[in-house]
Amino acid sequence: MKVLVTGATGAIGSALVRALRAAHCEVVAASRAPADPAGLPVDLAAVPSRQWWAQQLQGVQVVVNAAGIIRESAGQSFDAVHTRGPQELFHGCVAAGVRHVIQISALGADEGAASAFHRSKKAADDLLRGLPVASTIVQPSLVYGPGVASAALFDSLATLPWLMLPRGGASAVQPVRLEDVVQGLVKLVTQPAAGQRTLAFVGPEPLTLREYLGQLRERQGISTRQRIFSLPDGLALWGARLLEWWPRTPMTREAVGMLLRGNAASATGFAQLLGHAPQPPGRGQGPGEARAHRHAAMLALWLPPMRLAVALLWIWTGLVSLGLYPEHASLALLAGVGLTGVLAWWSLYVAAVLDLALGVAVFFTRGQARRWVWLAQLATMLGYTAILSLRAPEWWLHPFGPLSKNLPFALLIGLLWAFEPPLRHNRR
Incomplete structure (x- = not known):
């Protein structure tokens, strides 16, 4: 089976490429700067045309769009990377006769979407649902794993003895392990597909952000309780505005707004796809691993x-x-x-x-x-x-x-x- 993966050097994309190749799929790894010579250089921010995509997709059975950005920057907007670029890709899939399109969207990209991040994802999702091609829209919650910017941020925050969070960390989250996300995507790629469906990729149960940080502290071998104080919403958004001046920080007003909205869904469909319940991301480690994890998180902070x-x-x-x-x-x-x-x-x-x-x-x-x-x-x-x-x-x-x-x-x-x-x- 020939599979094209966009965003192939991102955290999810790169892990998926490795897993698909291990499953004996022929993978075309597409990204702005491919990691291997056989990769396809392409920048969704430049919005390649559907005609160009139709030529590149000849012989491809499945397309996985894993391209995305957590914040906008010069030359990379949500509108281009999340909406117009994928829309042209999806039209190209139809023209090339691709059998199945898998769109990695985000939990919260629905009718209640308020952030520009969620709205841009939803616009691409809506177009894909109306095209004559089998499609699966995957909506992950917070993904926890190596290389994931939000995971590194929460790992670092978990090391602090005191912390101020919007609403005292009462917002709902349902973090999902990167390993489970990749396993689910491989199953979607390798199984027959028909029609359109939307699947939430979430952890086993909703948690408050405070509870999630507690799990991460336990994973790092920190036995003391973290003191969390409530931060007014307006002050949190103002602070995020200041942090946006720091390049590549994932803590933006968009991120704070999405956190305030909450991020949880039923795990039933995801568990059925996996064949087992998703595992919590904060599983225990040996003392040496926990210490190394804690030191890495503290350095990142x-x-x-x-x-x-x-x-x-x-x-x-x-x-x-x-x-x-x-x-x-x-x-x-x-x-x-x-x-x-x-x-x-x-x-x-x-x-x-x-x-x-x-x-x-x-x-x-x-x-x-x-x-x-x-x-x-x-x-x-x-x-x-x-x-x-x-x-x-x-x-x-x-x-x-x-x-x-x-x-x-x-x-x-x-x-x-x-x-x-x-x-x-x-x-x-």
Whole structure:
């Protein structure tokens, strides 16, 4: 059986591609940057035409649309990726004679949809239901598994001893394991299909968000109870608006709005498809696995604000040297290390611009590129420290520790360098 999977480098798509190949299906992995040379490069945000899709789908029996975004960005809108792109794909499926189309939508993409995320999914779902092709619209709840942005977020939140949540974490959720989602999709692909149907892919039972976080804490081996305080809805939405300035954060106003609405459904149809009840995502682990899981979640939570803090410190240092601190006082400090006249002036402003650039660069690089930024920061700090140690060693004995503080700061930058992920060329 030949199957085309869009979004093949995403968390669900990549896991599905592996499972289908293990089930001896011929898989065409379609994504913006395919992970293997045999993949099909395509960007739904560019809305390829139905005619183009009809040509690519020759000989394909089943199509699974797993492409999606959790937040909009430049060049990627909900309208393009969730609505117009899939609609053209579905029309192409009809023209090419595809036997079965599986659309991975979202729980909540229904008549009560309020968020742009849900409305964009629903628009594609509605068109598919009206086309002359067998189709299954899969509506997952919160998916829990490796590579899933929301799962990583909730894992991180579960590590905190205190937390403020909208409505005190009383919103209904029904998290489903990624393994169960993939197993269900493989069964849909390999079984005969007819007509149109919609299936909720959900966990065994609804939980409050507070209970879900408690399960995740247990999974991480945390025995203490998490204190959760209620956050007014308006304040939660305002906070999410601020967080949207941070690139790639899954905590957006859309996400908060969907959480406030609730996210639960009957698991009966999904259990019938699987042949067994779906398993809860917070299953226990051995002590070693739980500890490793907890450490990974804590790093995911604290690395971004640590990067931000280091970047802002370099930026602040540059701004202070550029004029917030009196120039004559800065030049007097430089005179103490033997720099005077024009040389001191140039040293002051070159160093200030360098500090400012090293801070700003953190926001515009990532992966291997940002590793070089951390190394440049370490080299610059080492240079400053060496010069002061040679020309003004008394700064080591200063009660405010202007030089001794460089030691833990250097270790922090080294930690950020060590945990910097490699550049990701393969994205869905």
